Amino acid sequence: DTAVSQTPKYLVTQMGNDKSIKCEQNLGHDTMYWYKQDSKKFLKIMFSYNNKELIINETVPNRFSPKSPDKAHLNLHINSLELGDSAVYFCASSQHTGQAYEQYFGPGTRLTVT
């Protein structure tokens, strides 16, 4: 069973378009995240939601808007795509109880903006 899934896995689009990436987790976790991995493989957090409430919003352009319809889903919508948005976007989830609450990652979505 897939724990954290993302769709699509690959996304190729032109500058100026609007696109969405969907994420779903079936682990029963209450916290979900979006990370961006750039061309140098550096991973940086973008957003985090806990029980549908935004708790982390790093310095991300307003063109990026996360939406969490429920605890199991966290979508990322990107407006007016730019070349610099090309990257791999990872969704992750964790349970915000217990001690270490590891984050479990989805397979990533490779976004290419042409």
Add this chain to the structure above:
Amino acid sequence: AQTVTQSQPEMSVQEAETVTLSCTYDTSESNYYLFWYKQPPSRQMILVIRQEAYKQQNATENRFSVNFQKAAKSFSLKISDSQLGDTAMYFCAFRIQGAQKLVFGQGTRLTINP
């Protein structure tokens, strides 16, 4: 701000050898967690091992073990009897207790040669 540094961009060893990946971090917090994640060519981020800062005993998971030196803020990963399937990017990550944000190092590309 917390930072994580992996000083070895690339490493290469022969199959069955032991290899150690370095990681240092900077924080003024005393309660935190450290992780090593593996990212094979498939792109999936896989948790390898975690360490709670309050534990003096080094974590071990089969062929993977860590050398946690809290005073030195060092957290190295040792892979024993390396296998071809260990070829991947390895990321060291840090999280403060009670916070959700994972801070990643730049990654080390490890190649296991036959």
